[in-house]
Amino acid sequence: MPASDAGSDLLDSKIPGAYPDVSRLAVSTHQTLSQALYTRRAEYTKPRNVRIKIGSWNVAAQKGTEKDVAGWFIQGNGVDESIGGYGVKGPKSENNEPREDADQQEARSSKHASTIPKNNDGAVPGEAEVGIYALGLQEIVDISSPTEALRPYTDPTVANRYKNALQEALPEGYQLVAEQQLIGLLLLIYASPTVYPHVKSVSTTSVGTGLMGYMGNKGAVTTRIVLGETTRLVFINSHLAAGADKAALERRNWDASQISSRTRFDPIVDVMGAQQGIGEGLGEEDFAFWFGDLNYRLEGMPGDDIRRLLTIHTKNLDPETLVDSQDLSAASSETSDISTPPSSDFSIQKDSTLDAVPLPPELDPASIQTTITSLLPHDELKQQQKAGKAFHDGWTEGPIQFLPSYKYDFGKVGVFDSSEKKRCPSWCDRILYRTRAAKLRHDAKAKEQEEARKKDEEMKAKGMEHAGEDEEVLFDYNPDTDGETYDEYDENGDPEPETVIAEDGFEDEILLEYYASHMRVLSSDHKPLDAVFALKYDAVIPELKATIHHEVARELDRAENEGRPSVTLVVDRSTGNDSAEDKGKHDNDFGEVDFGDVHYAESKRRNITIANTGRVPATFSFADRPVEEGKPEGPFPPWLSVQFDREPDKGAPGNDQKQYTLEPADVCNVEFKVKIELIELVRNLNESTSALEDILVLRIENGRDHFLPIRGRWLQSAFSRSIDKLVRIPEGGVRKLQHQKPADDQGVKWSAPRELFRLTEAIEDLTERTLADWDMTGHEGDKAPWQHNAGWPFAKDTRYFADDAHETTLANVYEALDCDTSFDSAFDHGTSPMQRLEILAEALLQFLRSLQDGIVIEEIWEQLDSGIAAREKSKQQLSVDEERLWVLEILSSTPNHNVSFVLLTSMLQRIANETANASKPDPKTPRSSVDLPASPQVSVRRRTLSKVPGVAIRQLINRNYATIFADAMFRARDVERMKEKDKVTRKERMIRVMELFLSEGDEGQKL
Structure with missing residues (x-):
């Protein structure tokens, strides 16, 4: 199947001969390895010789031609030695039976049997003498038929007849290497048993240039093979546009250029699996063979005269019969425009004496070679080559020493077209070849000429009148003649072997041995041609190459490793904040970072050491992890922080991808810290939708990546749960439910979360103790915390909580809540009641903030908010007691939340009473002399406060408590694009509800 057809969904690519699709071609790698392997090529190659036989025949859609193809192409029969061609000396066989003469042969000519003369032994190499057979047929079907020309698929029936005929004639063991058909074009390539194993990377394709420029009634079928893994061979079987006028000539040239530019082969993959470059086109091979019905004619020649002249040479094709000189002289006088050597200097006699010296054919005016030589200057193909319009880029043809191959009467040996059209004989069928060296010579010459032309145009643009002033300008460019790259050669000279440096640097050699026409084949109006080439090439021995490849790869790998940066990664033992169990667990663990058991808000640390164990500086960074849904971008998970013991390199890519460079033998220590505080993450860990597991990628610039597993075992927490779940947790705490979830249908154990009971009770108790201790100890000249902070103990005092001073103690408190153990275990023995109170107050607020609901x-809240808004609009006022009852009535629809609300507000009211009483000044002291405590959570205008100092202090405490706990206790829907003014109003209403339950009597309404 053509490469342009395979796997394409485009309509064009399904039409035989369509434009190729090169979008899927990939780019090769392994260049360094290939170069290193190339330097040792002498160790794994061996010179080999092979004969390549190229055959071309336009069978004119005639039935029975398949019966002749094996005889002339495989067996070398059907050549008339007197006009056979280059290299033909005579029959090789010693068969003494006389060969069937032309009259007998023509008389028995039939479509049902071979037309090749009987007793005709091969005159050119065939059978097992040839290693590669490449046969190109044209018009195996009637391409003038619209049904055939527009058929969107290929019918293999006709092609199979030719394949079967060849397969029967080939010696045993020959195998089909490639086949390609494009409507009437058929290319078949066979290889001998010794050559076939060395044929690799076979790629076939087709290019249609017929109707509309791409249909397959004209065009080419092409195959590329790689011989011995070293030598690229390309075989092109083409059929170009027909016709004898100028337009037809230009169309032939266009067809050839389209075939050259549109042909694409699959990439070459060597035995090691390395792909060599993208798909190749024509011109990249080592040897190419272009053959077929090229349809070039004899330009401007009188057909009748040419037929008459050539017929003289075909009157009697027996080798021992000479041509009548009188007939030749008469024909020569009638074709006066044909240049021939003068006949007056020579005499041609039938009865030669023994002393007569035979004339060379090129000097004998009566010889067929003289006639051919006089006609070839009028050959369009050679004219177009010389003019640089077609086949000028390195293509060569062997000496033409045979009569034109077209056009003959069917069933006749040498009768040229006797039909009404009486076409002029022409060498329509040709076999050309090109070497890589010839193509490179053409390209270099064309480049030189183009540069010269451009330089000449530049000088002309500057003004030719000044050209004489610049003696360095010596360009002489003639656009009518420059660019010609056709090298004329002696048509009768023997081609010399040409040495070619192949694509991979191997030295090959090619020689044309035969270029012949099979005149005695009668079943078509074209005579078949063949050419035999002797190719000497360096073939790869696969076993040796595999061994050398392994050695080279190992050497390159070792050299590369020595020059590449290399680091060693060591996970240090666990640090001092681990339990004894964790320490024992990680003493010998160097393969991963394991934090062991991790609970809420606990900080755990692990250290790793990165050491440069290579010979060159190593630059490393932690690479971004693969982007996954639900995972943030960056090199580290959100629950992990990383600290290096050195500054990053300047100009590093970014904050999350800082680079660090280590000199050889240098080390860098890295500390990993895990601390789970994000409420959303705690919720996911509790519900097992997330895990403390990840893999960090330590990327070494120009080195290999290191993968570092990192993990921890999450311990269930009461934080980030709903009240409905918490009231179902039995005594003993949530930790007893490790790897379990409190079921919704599990019975309610508490009217409010046990954690709230424990925290509110402890806070109230510690508040009393703190106030009592302060009174007993008496701090002269020092204000109590509640005297300068109206939000105490719930508003953080930066003096105590700066830089996470109580981070570990807070984590211990959270652990006591989760395990339902005494808070005493969370504190050091010397921790004062005041510090314990402030830490528990912070724990309570964090617990409230973490509640899901x-x-x-x-x-x-929506019901409360709408009710407050309605009263504000109607300017309706209720007493404090009435409002409290209204709020509690709405809360009663969620009993557990209602109890929790009352529990918290009752605690806050009692603490507010105690701190207000402790801060109350002497009643006789005027307010102007009283220093009111600061209000850290909310700005309060002094003129709105009571003039009674004690009442004013209580109002400040209520306002701060209400503000702090409104944020922690209330949940409201996030409304998109909510105005800032509306947010402030909503917050004020929440504070108002809290103040209802903190104030005593009606004092709350005075704010």
């Missing part, structure tokens, strides 16, 4: 859920 909040104390006041979204639906309840």
Whole structure:
């Protein structure tokens, strides 16, 4: 199947001969290895010789031609030695039977049997003497038929007849290497048993240039093979446009250029699996053979005169019969425009004496070679080559020493077209060849001429009148003659072997041995041609190459490794903040970073050491992990922080991809810290939708990546759960439910989360103790915290909580909540009640913030918010007690939330009473002399406060407590594009609800 057809969904590519699709071609790698392997090529190659036989025949869609193809192409029969061609000396066989003469042969000519004369032994090499057979047939079907020309598929029936005939005639063991058909064009390539194993990378394709420029009634079928893994061979069987006028000539040239530019082969893959370049086109091979019905004619020649002249040479084709000189002289006088050597200097006699010296054919005016030599200057192909219009880029043809191959009467040996058209005989069928060296010579010459032309045009543009002033300008460019690259050669001279340096640097040699016409084949109006080439090439011995390849790869790998940066990664033992169990677990663990058991807000650290163990500096960074849904971008998971013991390189790509460079033997210590605080992550870990597992990629610039597994074992937490779940956790805490989830149908154990009971009770108790201790110890000249901070103990005091000073203690408190153990175990022995109180207050707020549903859920808040808004609009006022009852009535629809709300507000009211009483000044002191505590959570205008100092202090405490806990206890839907003013109003209403339950009597309404 053509390469342009395979796998394409485009309509054009399904039409035989369509434009090729090169979009899928890939780019080769392994160039360095290939170069190293090439330097040792002498160790794994061996010279080999092979004969290549190229055959071409236009069978004119005639039935029975398949019966002749094996006789002339495989067996070398059907050549008349007197006009056979280059290299033909005579029959090789010693068969004494006389060969069937032309009259007998023509008399028995039939479509049902071979037309080749009987007792005709091969005059050119064939049978097992040839290693590669490449046969190109044209018009195996009637291409003038619209049915055949527009057929969108290829019917193999006709082609199979020729394949079967060849297969029967070939010696045993020959195998089909490639076949390609394009409507009437058929290319078949066979290889001998010794050559076939060396044929690789076979690629076939086709190019249609017929109707509309791409249909397959004209065009080419092409095959590329690689011989011995070293030598690229290309075989092109083409049929160009017909016709004898100028337009037809130009169309032939266009057809040839289209075939050259549009032919594409599959990439070559060597035995090691390395792909060599993208798909190749024509011109990249080592040897190419272009053959077929090229349809070039004799330009401007009188057909009748040419037929009459050539018929003289075909009157009697027996080798021992000479041509009548009188007939030749008469014919020569009638074709006066044909240049021939003068006949007056020579006499041709039938009865030669023994002393007569035979004349060379090129000097004998009566010889067929003299006639051919006089006609060839009028051959269009040679004219177009000389003019640089077609086949001028390195293509060569062997000496033509045979009569024109077209056009003969069917069933006749040498009768030229006797039909009404009486076409002029022409060498329509040709076999050309080109070497890589010839193509490179043409390209170099064309480049030189183009540069000369451009330089000449530049000088003309500057003004020719000044050209004489610049003696360095010596360009002489003639656009009518420059660019010609056709090298004339002696048509009768013997081609010399040509040495060619192949694509991969191997030295090959090619020699044309035969170029012949099979005149005695009668079944078509074209005579078949063949050419035999002797090719000497360096063939790869696969076993030796595999061994050398392995050695080279190992040497390159070792050299590359020595020159590449290399680091060693060591995971250090666990640090001092681990439990004894964790320490024992990680003492011998160097393969991964394992944090062991991890609970909420706990910080755990691990260290790794990165050492440069190579010979060159190593630059490393942690690469971004693969992007996955639900995972943030960056080199590290969100629960992990990383600290290096050195500054990153300047000009590093970014904050998350900092680069560090280590000199040889240098080390870098890296600390990994895990701390789970993100509420969303805690929720996912509790629900097992996330895990503390990841793989970090340590990327070494120009080196190999290191993969570092990192993990921890999450311990269930009461944080980031809903109240409905918490009230179902039995005594003993959530840790007892490790790897389990509190079931919704599990019975309710508590009216409110046990964690709230424990925290509120402990906070109230510690508040009393703190106030009592302060009174007992008496801090002269020092204000109590509640005297300068109206939000104490719930507003953080930066003096105590700066730089996570109580990070470990807070984590211990959270652990005590999760395990339902005493808070005493969370604190050091010397921790004061005040510090314990402040830490527990922070723990309570963090617990409330983490609740999934909040104390006041979204639906309840919407009812409260709408009710408050309605009263504000109607300017309706309720007493504090009435408002409290209204709020509690709405909260009662969610009993557990209601109890939790009352529990918290009751605690806050009691603490507010105690701290306000502790801060109350002497009643006789005027307010102007009283220093009110600061209000860190909310700005309060002094003129709105009570003039009674004690009442004013209570109002400040209520306002701060309400503000702090409104944020932690209420949940409201996030409304997109909500105005800032509306957000402030919503926040004020939440604070107002909290103040209802913190104030005593009606004092809350005075704010």
